Amino acid sequence: MQKITRDQIVSKAVSLLQDGTVSAVLGWRQGEFCYDVTPSVFNTAEDIEANFVWNDFCGANFSKYLVSKTKNIDGKLLVFLKPCDTYSFNQLLTEHRFNRESVYVVGIPCEGMVDISKVKAVSGEGIVCAESKGAGLSVTTIYDENPKEIPYAEVLSERCLNCKSKKHVAYDELLGDEGEVIDSARFDEVEKLESMTSEERFAFWQGELSRCIRCNACRDVCPACTCEKCVFDNPNSGAESKAPTNSFEEQMFHVIRAFHVAGRCTDCGECSRVCPQNIPLHLLNRKFIKDINSFYGDYQAGAEVGMRAPLVDYDLGDLEACDVFERRDSE
Amino acid sequence: MRRISLYSLDSLFGEISKSMTLYIPASDNAGGAVYTKYEDGVEYLNTLNTVKSPKNFFFPHTEDLMEFKLQGKNIDILDIRQESEDFAVFGVRGCDVKSFDILDRVFLSDPVDSYYATRREHGVIISLACTKPSETCFCTTFGIDPTEPMGDISAWMTESHLYLQPVTEKGKALMSKIEHITEACDDSEVLAQKDKTKNILSKLPLKDLSTDAFGSGKTKELFDSPQWAELSQSCLGCGTCTFVCPTCQCYDIKDFNTGSGVIRYRCWDSCMFSEFTKMAHGNPRLTQTERFRQRFMHKLVYYPENNDGLFSCVGCGRCLSKCPISMNIVKVMKSLGGDKNE
Ligand code: SF4
Ligand code: SF4
Ligand code: SF4
Ligand code: SF4
Numbered sequence: 001m002q003k004i005t006r007d008q009i010v011s012k013a014v015s016l017l018q019d020g021t022v023s024a025v026l027g028w029r030q031g032e033f034c035y036d037v038t039p040s041v042f043n044t045a046e047d048i049e050a051n052f053v054w055n056d057f058c059g060a061n062f063s064k065y066l067v068s069k070t071k072n073i074d075g076k077l078l079v080f081l082k083p084c085d086t087y088s089f090n091q092l093l094t095e096h097r098f099n100r101e102s103v104y105v106v107g108i109p110c111e112g113m114v115d116i117s118k119v120k121a122v123s124g125e126g127i128v129c130a131e132s133k134g135a136g137l138s139v140t141t142i143y144d145e146n147p148k149e150i151p152y153a154e155v156l157s158e159r160c161l162n163c164k165s166k167k168h169v170a171y172d173e174l175l176g177d178e179g180e181v182i183d184s185a186r187f188d189e190v191e192k193l194e195s196m197t198s199e200e201r202f203a204f205w206q207g208e209l210s211r212c213i214r215c216n217a218c219r220d221v222c223p224a225c226t227c228e229k230c231v232f233d234n235p236n237s238g239a240e241s242k243a244p245t246n247s248f249e250e251q252m253f254h255v256i257r258a259f260h261v262a263g264r265c266t267d268c269g270e271c272s273r274v275c276p277q278n279i280p281l282h283l284l285n286r287k288f289i290k291d292i293n294s295f296y297g298d299y300q301a302g303a304e305v306g307m308r309a310p311l312v313d314y315d316l317g318d319l320e321a322c323d324v325f326e327r328r329d330s331e
Numbered sequence: 332m333r334r335i336s337l338y339s340l341d342s343l344f345g346e347i348s349k350s351m352t353l354y355i356p357a358s359d360n361a362g363g364a365v366y367t368k369y370e371d372g373v374e375y376l377n378t379l380n381t382v383k384s385p386k387n388f389f390f391p392h393t394e395d396l397m398e399f400k401l402q403g404k405n406i407d408i409l410d411i412r413q414e415s416e417d418f419a420v421f422g423v424r425g426c427d428v429k430s431f432d433i434l435d436r437v438f439l440s441d442p443v444d445s446y447y448a449t450r451r452e453h454g455v456i457i458s459l460a461c462t463k464p465s466e467t468c469f470c471t472t473f474g475i476d477p478t479e480p481m482g483d484i485s486a487w488m489t490e491s492h493l494y495l496q497p498v499t500e501k502g503k504a505l506m507s508k509i510e511h512i513t514e515a516c517d518d519s520e521v522l523a524q525k526d527k528t529k530n531i532l533s534k535l536p537l538k539d540l541s542t543d544a545f546g547s548g549k550t551k552e553l554f555d556s557p558q559w560a561e562l563s564q565s566c567l568g569c570g571t572c573t574f575v576c577p578t579c580q581c582y583d584i585k586d587f588n589t590g591s592g593v594i595r596y597r598c599w600d601s602c603m604f605s606e607f608t609k610m611a612h613g614n615p616r617l618t619q620t621e622r623f624r625q626r627f628m629h630k631l632v633y634y635p636e637n638n639d640g641l642f643s644c645v646g647c648g649r650c651l652s653k654c655p656i657s658m659n660i661v662k663v664m665k666s667l668g669g670d671k672n673e
Contacts, residue, residue: 040561213574215575278361
């Protein structure tokens with residue numbers, strides 16, 4: 001259940017549009033079912049009133065869209081950002097990917113978003129309605145008109161169960177109450193992987209990555225992946241491939257991507273959300289984040305605009321390569 | 332029609348795999364299903380659709396076509412295709428079975444794609460009637476009856492039995508191999524199941540989706556619609572929709588330098604990718620809107636135009652459940668179909 005209502009967001013959007021503060025609104029558009037929401041730009045109050053949605057399925061992070069959607073805009077684009085989205089927003093600003101002046105940010109609190117595949121695992125197929133009710137979702141299917149009540153704890157997406165912050169690190173205005181940075185358990189799974197033998201870990205990743213179909217959705221949704229021309233799309237790079245020649249190549253794609261976003265990945269969790277094969281890509285990114293934290297001190301990408309990521313910064317106290325090896329060998 | 336008790340499902344699978352490799356849907360350990368080679372210990376998963384469609388069996392994601400070897404000043408061209416073995420696929424749903432028909436018209440019309448043709452010849456499809464369709468299913472829009480799936484052998488699974496009905500010569504040949512473990516029966520249980528499923532189909536949210544606004548001859552009307560821009564505005568240009576789609580058929584051919592020669596292979600391509608059909612002068616479709624439009628125009632207008640009105644979507648619903656932004660063919664059809672799809 002979200003703490004602010006659709007009505008609050010809609011009236012905010014309409015009033016900012018009508019008083020000229022913004023010229024368009026980036027928001028979630030009503031889908032075919034109760035859960036298939038599409039990111040969309042709204043230009044009129046009528047459209048917003050009729051088609052804007054805010055519910056437990058508004059997981060999409062809008063930060064990356066600002067790169068393309070503010071390019072030719074007259075005036076400002078209104079964007080609603082959940083706490084985790086604001087980290088990506090700052091990181092993109094740090095990388096000069098869009099003009100801050102073209103955006104008006106309304107921060108909105110978030111109680112966590114639902115993963116529809118988890119809902120289906122409980123309710124089965126044929127969902128006609130999934131509404132928030134108390135501490136869970138009330139789900140009706142064509143097979144059972146009696147709604148089934150499923151606690152949020154069972155259906156929230158992984159990233160939300162391990163939410164790292166309810167605090168907005170960027171906004172022009174806030175709707176609702178501000179939250180706090182959370183001491184989450186997001187590195188627990190990484191620790192499990194670390195405690196495996198390298199053979200076990202290799203087998204784990206091989207099992208996961210062998211499902212990859214190289215659709216590139218993880219890259220395309222990633223706010224840290226905003227290169228004008230990705231090396232994996234560039235036929236002149238020698239690394240371009242539309243499909244793997246073998247499963248090893250798949251692993252290289254993911255390893256290279258993880259290195260490329262290291263220190264810039266905010267752990268927004270979009271990559272894992274969109275993967276059609278449910279590959280836990282966040283574990284790869286979190287391993288990098290955890291290592292950066294332990295080698296260079298705690299660092300959260302996107303916490304502030306203009307921060308220098310440890311990997312691109314130099315400090316006399318920086319760890320020498322030999323220290324890293326020593327640590328590895330002692331593990 | 333013949334049947335076998337579900338308790339003996341494993342012996343059926345075992346019997347089939349004596350004469351050919353058998354693939355059945357099994358858990359992918361990540362909430363989905365994947366066709367898996369049947370061996371001891373592989374458990375059948377009664378699932379609606381696998382994440383990856385069975386088109387992979389005939390048109391794999393990547394496939395080596397030939398090899399060039401340098402021998403002094405000569406270049407040898409080697410046919411390196413692996414001779415296809417006989418195989419059977421069990422549990423293919425009606426929508427996916429229909430997708431083979433759509434792919435056949437592309438790959439088996441002149442010039443015949445011999446790689447695809449060989450696999451097609453060696454594969455036996457055992458379909459499976461649906462009993463619990465999803466809200467994302469709309470195969471009936473394309474005239475598919477999920478209670479009567481085609482294939483080489485049609486199958487129905489009730490609470491107690493698996494019913495089998497051969498459709499083609501290939502199917503009959505396989506049936507004769509499993510005759511001794513199946514029993515002859517009438518179709519009363521199957522008919523009862525069909526009625527029940529038809530009742531469910533009438534409750535599906537997309538049951539009234541119409542194709543009236545689409546098909547042969549609609550290019551002029553639809554191509555310049557201002558709605559493409561809006562529909563495609565948040566499309567990521569990933570290939571998810573095309574790679575999970577059982578009817579998407581585009582591929583690219585590439586050369587891989589092995590150091591001592593070159594392997595020429597093909598791999599799936601996607602009209603959603605920025606590099607799709609790039610030519611010397613550049614890319615013919617400059618923006619995502621044009622790429623997005625291509626995918627749906629191909630399925631709903633161009634393909635039917637060249638194939639007696641047959642649409643190249645089977646309503647499997649994969650793109651509905653897998654698109655990261657929840658944009659899909661249904662939303663396109665509703666938006667462009669105007670009143671016909673209110
Ligand atoms: S989204 Fe998933 S399947 Fe697609 S390329 Fe990324 S990891 Fe592979
Ligand atoms: S790598 Fe994944 S978690 Fe990190 S910023 Fe990109 S999408 Fe978000
Ligand atoms: S329609 Fe969806 S799945 Fe297809 S390319 Fe666009 S974002 Fe990806
Ligand atoms: S377009 Fe979508 S619904 Fe139609 S066959 Fe392809 S994946 Fe299935």
